[in-house]
Amino acid sequence: MSQTKLSVNINKFATLRNARGANNPNLIQVAQDCERFGAQGITIHPRPDERHIRYEDAYELAKIVTTEFNIEGNPQKGRFLEIVKEIKPTQVTLVPDSDGVLTSNAGWDTIKHQDYLKEIITDLKNLGIRVSIFIDPIDQFIEAAATTGADRIEFYTESYANNFKENPKKAIQKYVQCAEFAHKLGLGINAGHDLDLDNLNYLAKHLPYLQEVSIGHALVCDALYLGLENTIGLYKRALKV
Template identity: 60%
Template structure:
């Protein structure tokens, strides 16, 4: 069964717009779990414009499902992850100023760097995932560097899906087959939504996990968080 991890960054963005603690990040995460989410994802950035380091520490002892921390492996990020010890860490190649993740790693060019970082996390008993484009060569080098999983960057799929679903999914199916052949796990994320998630899942049924934030939180404004999570879970059946 493919797991749904809810990225709560956007909830933190709303909180930070006014200061204080409304909405309460911890309570929202616990409610997501109660409503059926299989995990919680956070992406703490250096400027703390949404999730803060304090949020990460507050969440860890209270969550009952899988905790996934994603981010660029700068020294302060590595230190945070090693102290918190989430179930999974997802490495993304973001610059600190980026609005959102918009590309996968060039795992061939950055092979040595990724190998060293992955070794550190693997030795600490933290499952590792590397954010990549649907490219067999990038997946192969992620596996050789020591990644337990790759997370496919799905914005190109989401963009192309409305016009031609078959063409949109094709490179992702091939990438998913490459990951399966290499014996590593498979996650996916970025711009997956109620519109395109079920088709993605039906074509790549061995997907381990999807991480969804922006679309899910936006849908919750209309449907409520509980119903929204239920609808996303239904897309993974």
């Protein structure tokens, strides 16, 4: 039995906190509780407008996270690179967010941005940070990802999630093919976006070499009904194959 790691994205807890302007819920306590309840990583995705995670949150969380700390974001925006170079989290996931998007909605064109990504990834790896690239399941982009020096790719799984109920086998087919290809190229494999208790176990069973999933929105929604401790346990159970 293998176990893909569960990293809990706590952005939505920050959104709830910011809605009232105080410190409830307390993100430090949330992160510590997630770890105590079994999460194997904490993920944040600070954006320049600080609409959920604030830059200061990243520094405070870096002091207390005892599992893997994964910071996602666009290295071309705001203070992202400055922050990750100072904090040196376990992993940085590079995401090509556009201004104004509600959530990440595309992976990198690793061919077009090859030189830029090589430069950024070299700098981050020289600091001892594992680097992952957010990417669509497209062969040529994965091949180009391998030549950037990235350690891993993170599959953008919205397409899988959208098509899962209609035809799970078809929904995951391209991801499986690309995972095999990525593994041959020496890339580790993460996944994230729109994963939930309905589609996660099938993904874990059928996507080879899956090392980590990052889940936030669905997990937080489930926690409203099921409780955070129980929800994290259910997501971890779904990852056991």
